Amino acid sequence: MLNKFFSPASVEDEIYKIWEQSEYFAAHPEYVSKTPFTIMIPPPNVTGTLHMGHALTMTLQDIVVRWRRLQGYDVLWQPGTDHAGISTQLVVDRKLSQQGIDRKKIGRDAFLEHVWQWKKESGGEITKQLRRLGASLDWKRERFTLDDGLSEAVKKVFVTLYREGLIYQDRRLVNWDPHFRSAVSDLEVENKEINGHLWYIRYPIEGSNQHFITVATTRPETMLGDVAVAVHPSDERYKQWIGRYVRLPLTERVIPIIADEYSDPSKGTGAVKITPAHDFNDFEVGRRHNLELITILDAEANIDLHEIKEGDKTVFLSSLQGMSREKARNAIIEKLEQLALLEKVETYRHQVPHAERSGAIIEPRLTTQWYCDAATLSKPAIKAVQDGRIQFVPKQWENTYFAWMKELKPWCISRQLWWGHQIPAWYGPDDTVFVCYDEKEAEEQALKHYGSTQVLRRDDDVLDTWFSSALWPFTTLGWPENTPELQRYYPSNVLITGFDIIFFWVARMMMMGMHFKKDVPFHTVYLHGLVRDEKGQKMSKTKGNGIDPLEIINEYGADAMRFTVCALTGPGRDIKLGKKRIEEYRSFITKIWNAARFCEMNTVFLKEDFSLEGIAFPLNRWILNELSNVILKIDQSLEAYRFDEYASLCYHFTWDKFCDWYLEFAKIAFKSDDVHLVSETRSVSAYILKNLLIVLHPIIPFVTEELWSAFSFGDKGTLMIAQWPDFKKCGGLDNQQSVQEINYIITLISQLRGLRSEIGVPSAKFIPLLIKDIQSEFFVIIQRWSETIKRMVKIASIEVVQDFSSKNSIQTSIHGATFIFPLENIVNFDKEKNRLSKELFKLSQELERIQNKLSNENFMKKAKAEIIQETRERVVKLQSEENRLKLALNRFQ
Incomplete structure (x- = not known):
């Protein structure tokens, strides 16, 4: 016998173990008579724990793979985890710090041993949690982006692209994380709006004791690396000074006043300081005018003056050496005030880039990095979507994809970390680079190049995590070997993931798949929205509005959570979950x-x-x-x-x-x-x-x-x-005749129940039903189902009448027949009319109040989009209830 209540906690673990031990999740390349169906898991970070985004993505994928298995397909749902370079290094670094161990002192090899040990002990937590969700992945095929097979594949891709000229080194500005002392991707930078200041600083005109050009800046400390002041060529205020020089405050240096359209006469003072080594826009201005690049911050964002000539340094300037950028900013502002060069200060709210992982403020920094020619790789990937070989669902995401792909900049793929795929490059004594599969090959190339044996130095950097995960659809199947799995399961049928990683991961898989497999990595990309709280706000720890899926599973069971996120997943919209x-x-x-x-x-x-x-x-x-x-x-x-x-x-x-x-x-x-x-x-x-x-x-x-x-x-x-x-x-x-008969009875019972409810008949009261003007075919059906009708509508008797007249009755029409409830001594008509009139008046007032709010321009401008939407939905509900009450009241008239 079934228990009175379903207890998820008592059955979920047992059932999942049966599935997994019976190998029901397994793909079978040998089943050639079955059609293959493939989905690749977006590999969660090895540091990760299950969050609602995972729960949504994995539930949707699991629905599809279970459906296809039941249809008889040979399904491969490829599992695995990503080594997550920055996240993992951060986790292990913190763990070691708590034990009093300094990563820098123990060195790279010892640190990596600690990471691998951590991965062995704690790195599988996310896969255990996916099992709790019910995810039916082929666990015996689980891969890790740093396992031996994938690591060899990554080396092959890097070396191949380098020799094709699609990977190269360049000295450019990058987003620099001073906490990790590493470059980070544009996509791993989070802009946060913060309260700051705008400092107006006077730059004295060279050769004049009376004239200044005032520039406004949010970062006074970077002025130490200024190489010019730019004004718009048509700005009448500054035309006379173009070509002249200003004295850079706090230094012994003079810098030119240049004309460039980057300067906006309508913003600030119309004059901008140009610091090409610490600002992306300034970097482009510097290129156009062949300006010097002066870096004044080190890898940890502390003042470093080694690129400033000794003759340009002042005593004060030298005193800043080694200061953090924040302390240096305060010292510089204080000194400018003393010199009467600080014109004014304004409060200023602006966007400041932060590193997504460490939370540190990003510093644009001039470094030599490895780059991938994404623009060239993108062309076949763009064409694959244009000709329909890859389809986006919902389709509107194609426009977003095209817009981003056609504006691609070189992809910085090197990171100054220890955990990750170390770049397969070795340097000779004169820094000649040898990109090879291994050190032996590099030594052979060096011998040929130098004519003698040389000591080579391995590049310390590792690859961007997204570089290896871009190869996921084919390296997990055994590439570069032409394995049976690769032949059968590539390309996959569909990729299901959140729209937020369309550029991180989706587009890059398309580039790499088209280049190395000469075929699309998947035929369909289904992009779902984000999971938000019930008010439509983004979930976050600081707001305290996050929902832990494991807590939900513990409280309500995996099925309830799975059904909820599935039911709320509409095309192109975020999920409001509570x-x-x-x-x-x-x-x-x-x-x-x-x-x-x-x-x-x-x-x-x-x-x-x-x-x-x-x-x-x-x-x-x-x-x-x-x-x-x-x-x-x-x-x-x-x-x-x-x-x-x-x-x-x-x-x-x-x-x-x-x-x-x-x-x-x-x-x-x-x-x-x-x-x-x-x-x-x-x-x-x-x-x-x-x-x-x-x-x-x-x-x-x-x-x-x-x-x-x-x-x-x-x-x-x-x-x-x-x-x-x-x-x-x-x-x-x-079965159309039967369908019509049952649907007629359902309609009849539904309307009669609704009528009882509207007019306030006591729920336990059995009342008579009279029928007038009914066709014989319908009456036969009613007779056949009379006992059911009586029981479900609580009717005492059913009688056909030729005529009926009573003011104390309520009636409705169904398929031309009139159904009458005589209610003498059952319902007080005056009392019910009064009740309905009061309810209708109260509801109408509420409806008018909300409609007035929606017509208020001030409300519509200031209210959040989710509040406006909720208000509109409230209006629809109230209007429906208003119509119901009007109809019920009319029945009493």
Whole structure:
């Protein structure tokens, strides 16, 4: 017997172990008769723990792979984790610091030993958590971006691209993280709006004691690296000074006044200081005017004056050496005030770039780095989308993709870290570089180049983590070897991921796949939105509005969380998630469980010789038709990646059609004296339940698997390898007469129930029903279902009348017939009219208040988008309730 309540905690772990130990998740390259279906997991960071973004992505992927397995495909869902260079180094570095160990003192090799040990002990946490979610990945094929096979593949790609001229070294400005002392990607920089200041500094005109050019800056400390002041060529205020010089305050240096359109006369003073080694825009100005590049900050963002000539240094300037940029800023401002060169200070709110991982303020820094020619690699990837070989879902993401791909800059792929793929480059004594597969090959090249044996130095840098993860679709399958897996599972069918990594990862996989495999890495890219809180705000620790998926699983079960995120995933929109929504969908799980218990109590089981041939009872023919229709629509929804539609179809068929109508109607059939009717209804109930569990399984795998074995549809754990039903073979396509009959009864019961509710009939009160002007065919149906109608609408008697007149009655029309509730001594009409009038007045006032708010320009300008949307949704709900109350009141008139 099933327990009274479904307890996820008592079954989830056991069921998952059965699945995994039975190797039901495994792909089988040898099954050549089966069509392959492949999805690549976006490899989570090895440092990671499950968050709601993971939960959404993995749930959607798991739905698709479970569906395809049930359809008979040979499915590969490729698992693995990313070494996450910066994140992992940060985690282990902190761990060692707590133990009093300094990474710099123990050296690279010893530090990497600690990292590998940490990875062995703690690095698999995220994969354990994915199991809690129910993710059915082929775990025996799990890969790691730093495992031996992938590392060799990364070297091959680097060396190949270098020899093709698509990887090279260059000295350019990069986003520099002073905490890690490493370059970081543009995509790993988070702009934060902060309160700051705008300092107006006077730069004295050379040769004049009276004239100054004032520049406004948020970073006075970088003035030490200024090499020019730029003004707009058409700015009349400064035309006379173009070509002259200013004395750079605090130094012994003079710098030119140049004309450049980068200067905006409408901003600040119209004059801008140019510091090419510490600002990306200034770097471009410097290139146009062939200006000197002077770096004044070291790798940790402390003042470093070694590039400033001794003759240009003052005593004060020398005193700044080694100061942090923040302390130097304060000292410089104080000195400028003393020299009367600080004109004014304004408070200023502006965007400041921060390193996503460390949180440090980014410093634009001039360094020599390794670059990849992304613009050249992007061309085949752009064409693949243009000609339809890769399709984006939703399609509008194609425009975003094209816009970004056509503006690509060189991709900085080197990082000044220890953890990662060390760049396969060696340097000779004169810094000649040898890019090779290993040190032996580098030594051979060096011998040929120098004519003698030389001591070579390995490049210390590692590759950007996204470089290796860009190779994920083919290196995980054994490339560069032409393995059976590579031949069978590349390209994959679909990539499912968040839109926020379309440029981090998606576009780069497309570039690398097209270049090295000469084929797209996947045919479809499905991009889902972000998970936000129930008010539409981004989840964050500082706001305290985050939701931990593991806590949700512990409290509500994995199925409830999976169903919720699936139901809320609409095309092109973010998800507003709160516990209330999860509780609502947990009720759906409970509904399924209770329906199964009802079936069990009524001895519902599926006979071995059950056949759909000869099903006679209209109710059973109707539900078979509904099953056929819902399976067809579910297939269409999943083919189109409309996860919200899939969830909605499952929900409404289960709750509305199966539970609220079919099983309610079946209660009388189960008590019938007609043995054949009882037997048929039991068998059809079991058949519907069996197929319902199958179509629900991809979204709620645990509860469906538990019920599957409870009803002896198969051994525990075997539902996931059952056969997906064919809508054409569910026996429901030729049952239109039965469908019309049952739909008529459903409409009748629904309207009569609604009428009772509207007019305030006590819920426990049985009342008479009179029918006038009914066609004989409909009356025959009513007679056949009279006991069901009486029980479900709480009707004492049903009588056909030729005429009826009473002011104390309420009526409604259905298919031309009039249905009347005589309510003498049952409902106080005056009291009900008064109640409805008060409710309508109160609601109308509320509706008017909210509509006035939406017509208020001030509100519409200042309110957040999610608040405006919620207000509009509230109006729609109130208008619907208003119409209902008006209709109910009119019935009393």
